Amino acid sequence: MAEKLERLPGFRDFYPEACDLRNYVFETWRKVAARHRFVEYEGPILEKTDLYRRKSGEEITEQLFHFVDKGEREVAMRPELTPTLARMAAARQRDYRKPMKWFSIGPFFRYERASKGRLREFYQCNCDILGETSDQADAELVAMAVEVMVEFGFREGDFVIRLSDRGAWMDWLTEQGISGDAALAVLQAVDKLGREEEAKTAEHLAGAGTNLEAVRAFMARGEEASPRAVAISRNLAARGLAGFLQWDLGIVRGLAYYTGTVFEVFDIGKGMRAVAGGGRYDNLVKLIGGVDLPACGFAMGDVVVGNFIEETPHAKARFEAWKSDFRAADAFVIVADEARRDEALAGTQSLRRAGLRVDSCLTPRAVGKQFAAAEEATARFAVIYGGSAGWISIKAMSDRSETLCETGALPATLLKLLGRSSEI
């Protein structure tokens, strides 16, 4: 027997059960994006490696699946979408009214040590607003991130948006006479506060020309430190979303390219994980595409939010309800008299044409087995071809109540029983 070929480590097989959760996450992202009037786009999964180098420097290649293709091009499987978005937006931004509210859902690849919530292939939803400098754009994004979580069934107390302002940090650092690499070192130390030993943090800060007391005094200023935070808080309060918001200058996010507000969707109490994150990056499109286009955005991955749904009973219940609705067959066609098989095929066809989800056994089976298959398919109705020629028996699977109809009246009768008008 042939040696078994396994999948690669850090990659996933989505068997139907797992694919259901994936599709539920995608559908929810799409639904909420549409309500907020974001339009969908997508880029290539493979790009020139230089696209990522330009944004993040040579060290980015350490976590890339990258190689030289048959045309001698240095290429990489995309680790994130923002460079592609910047490339695409720079090339054609003139064709679109500003602000551009764009989103995308697709796979990404990072060569990392695999662990819970961290895989080598994962999906992300990326939402960005381009061509708008106002804080109102940042607020719209934060509101959308909240609504995605609410649509998943999460509530106040399950998660929080931690909002901060890297711009305020940069202003403060400038006041302190700290810039360049030293400024970045301070932000990296702040990013690790509470996770790194205090002595170590103090050392890093000292090396950058400041100290813990000064940093803590700045962070204690809270919202006062940022006029942006005040504007965004007011916007979100007007939407009734203040309860989801927490101002926290300790959030700086690792990436160097953020220029203004930054935020994270943070899971409270479960794994204390960042479910999503983003912020304003006004200089990146220029850096990558040579066109001045202010922007802000966030990304949410499927892995952490999927785990979070599975672990949160009221969110999971919502997914389960979606799944059982989605997975249920409207009808299961049963051939009780083999002489009527052709008729049954015609009936199956007419029901599917009418938009219904219809299953049947492909080959002759005892009626009892066909009913068992109908149960397995969680069918709402059994459509039975037996008894009198020209007549069909429709049985509700819940209570076995029966309706008889003539062959030609099948789709209309079943649609009525299902409480639906024709879906054609």
Place this chain on the structure above:
Amino acid sequence: MAEKLERLPGFRDFYPEACDLRNYVFETWRKVAARHRFVEYEGPILEKTDLYRRKSGEEITEQLFHFVDKGEREVAMRPELTPTLARMAAARQRDYRKPMKWFSIGPFFRYERASKGRLREFYQCNCDILGETSDQADAELVAMAVEVMVEFGFREGDFVIRLSDRGAWMDWLTEQGISGDAALAVLQAVDKLGREEEAKTAEHLAGAGTNLEAVRAFMARGEEASPRAVAISRNLAARGLAGFLQWDLGIVRGLAYYTGTVFEVFDIGKGMRAVAGGGRYDNLVKLIGGVDLPACGFAMGDVVVGNFIEETPHAKARFEAWKSDFRAADAFVIVADEARRDEALAGTQSLRRAGLRVDSCLTPRAVGKQFAAAEEATARFAVIYGGSAGWISIKAMSDRSETLCETGALPATLLKLLGRSSEI
């Protein structure tokens, strides 16, 4: 200014207009698959290169994006899904009731010379039935392929299913004492009939131990040559789909692993292209996964069918109708009195929570500009915050007819005007 970074040749940027068509194709595939009760699955985009070698031999690597990853593994971006399906099905087929009706939609990669309809990155819908030897499974697949085309708006005369039987060819070749490489050479010559010079074909056939007359005499037998064809034709005729079917022994398909029926969805009159293709491959799961699991399936790519839709007015009209419905905003919120901006944000939020697609200008604009933006968003209603406090004016964008409502009654009033009940 930085040098521009272009996308790779043979790859696509899906700007929103192009992404609409892609999503329409995906949605149609999913909808028709659900009606036929296929369940969705997905595999990794990167697999071990050996998975493809096992199915197709070393020469497959000529058209692969393949490389050695940082863990010294030979890996390849998937050129097709069947090997992954075989691997996954072999590993867990015991967990699923047979027949397994599975489908998948995702991206694939082939390093080929790019041309119209042939790209290096493309999407495919793969539909397979596993664990069923009966021809009824083949017929179910063909019917589903027809229904996908019908759902796109294609009609009889636009396309045809060309059905053939490689099993019948193999039986005939065995009768003629032709087997192994010689048998494959005959099928390859048949595949090129009408495209290659007759003298050349005759030469290939002679080399394999037969001749054109014998081959033509076999092909003239038509459906008689295949009991499978008779059964499938009867099934499809019962469904009312006979008009889409054409029995054509000239269809053999290049791939060596087909064991029974093969078929193509063929575009008549436009580009005479194969829009989809498939057949029965009873030995492949065993070859790849070591488990005996008969199977049949087909794949449809997004590129050819997308072009076909664009070129066929009645199919294109269907897409356009879908698009304008999908792209229309239910409401556009207009702030006519800046003092009411917070109220307008609350209203926007309540409408989106009710499931509606709602847009607005993020920053203060003259009322005329806001109405222009509402037109641009093809909004059905404008929701205007001006005039009397506590009251909102809802204007139909089509005829500017006005409805006044109190703030708290906004979602209910608008849902009623849209003819919908709450979508929560």
